[in-house]
Amino acid sequence: MNHDAIVVGGSFAGLSAAMPLARAGRDVCVLDSGRPRNRFASASHGFFAADGMPPLGLVAAAREKLGRYPSVRFIDTTAVAAEATAGGFAITLADGDRLDARRLVLAFGLTDDLPDIPGLAERWGQSVIHCPYCHGFEFIDRPLGVLATMPMSSHQASLIPEWGPTTFFLNGGAMPDEETCGTLAARGVTIEPAPVVSLHGASPMLDGVRLADGRFVAIAALYLAPRTRFQSPLAEQLGCAVEAGMFGPVITTDAMKLTSVPGVYAAGDIARPMHNATFASADGFLAGTALHQNLVFG
Ligand SMILES: Cc1cc2nc3c(=O)[nH]c(=O)nc-3n(C[C@H](O)[C@H](O)[C@H](O)COP(=O)(O)OP(=O)(O)OC[C@H]3O[C@@H](n4cnc5c(N)ncnc54)[C@H](O)[C@@H]3O)c2cc1C
The missing domain is CATH 3.50.50.60 (FAD/NAD(P)-binding domain)
Structure with missing residues (x-):
């Protein structure tokens, strides 16, 4: 099946990116390996209307809301490879399956080197x-x-x-x-x-x-401020431009979260120098709306 979009990473940025696509009735597939960066904390603070909720509970609640839209599919897996194809992009999953999509959102988060x-x-x-x-x-x-x-x-x-x-x-x-x-x-x-x-x-x-x-x-x-690295090599595999940030690499995006590769959007900690769940969610929603309009007008 050729999805309208595949979102790699189902946390603050990825689930927020999928929401406007779901609400436009577009086929969106969210791939997630279940390792949000703040999973070590017992409570997440400062997120709108959810201050003090456990991080995994917060992500589960967002996923439950998104899952109510019929055009959304979730796969709990790791995306291991990505490449451009004639019709868009192909993603290879950990079990060797391949999925196709017209557009991608990268929202795979960071790892902290302590x-x-x-x-x-x-x-x-x-x-x-x-x-x-x-x-x-x-x-x-x-x-x-x-x-x-x-x-x-x-x-x-x-x-x-x-x-x-x-x-x-x-x-x-x-x-x-x-x-x-x-x-x-x-x-x-x-x-x-x-x-x-x-x-x-x-x-x-x-x-x-x-x-x-x-x-x-x-x-x-x-x-302490840890050095950070990408959780996944997908951005490099796709040829997305990456710049040096204060803490580690940052995927270069324009104001609408489009990377240097047409059709590939990036959001969350991997695509901004300052990291926070609210920023990640806002950027994800922006990427999702920009991607949708690119499907319509692009
Ligand atoms: C210890 C700690 C505590 C924090 N506390 C707070 C807080 O209280 N409030 C706050 O606002 N911010 C907090 N933050 C920051 C917050 O965690 C991040 O800003 C936020 O998680 C970024 O969201 P994201 O969606 O970009 O990435 P993440 O939340 O890290 O999610 C990335 C998702 O992508 C998945 N993924 C990775 N690679 C792949 C792949 N190849 N295929 C499929 N899925 C993949 C991961 O499993 C993960 O689920 C904290 C950070 C840390 C380190």
Whole structure:
């Protein structure tokens, strides 16, 4: 069957992209491998009318609403390959099946590469967190840490005192320049140069971190900005232009979320420098409407 559209990734961006297509009665197939990026958190915050819902529950609720439209099909699988064909595009699934579509939406999300420090990965999304707007309120007024992972970390360290007294762990890395140290001092941030060797507390909660020189620093939450990579190689396989973002690669799109390959749209974390479920959903809806109008007028 030649679908009007295949959406690769059935989370905030992908399900939002499929909605306007479904409401226009178009055949849309959503492929999803069930690994949304925020699945490690017990609650998702800040999403319109759904603050505090579990991430997987939020995605399941959106999927249930979308599933009420008769022209939508879901396949729980991984798309492993994509190529252009005479009529559009072909997607190969993990079991070897091939699906055809006139247009594609890529919404396959990112993977976070976490620092390899004992006790860190098991607390990811709980007491080791990336975004104060998502999870900061839960730790307000408690001692907080920021782990240096990239030059941008000093910006994060100067923001976090908004939520509580902050220690910036350089983790053995370079001391920031004089101006940045001045900004951090003005924000009341303590700079800790020693490497962090382990995290402690009744996981997934955090009591503090052990430094290489043996000292223990008590904190309730540790912020960090991870490096990111695409969950899937499909964009590269299709020849979509990719640029370097602050945290990792970003698929280049125009204002309507069209990639450099005609007929291929991209939305969500993979196609924007700043990551958040609300942004991903908005971009997905934009991609879906743009794709629909491209089917009509293109
Ligand atoms: C720990 C953590 C907590 C977070 N908390 C919040 C929060 O509280 N509030 C908030 O607004 N944002 C939060 N975020 C950010 C939020 O998770 C992302 O912005 C959002 O998930 C991006 O949505 P997306 O649809 O682009 O990608 P994702 O949600 O990551 O979904 C991508 C989907 O594509 C699927 N997929 C990947 N490859 C394939 C393939 N080849 N074939 C088929 N399917 C595939 C995946 O399985 C997944 O289901 C958090 C992020 C992290 C890391």
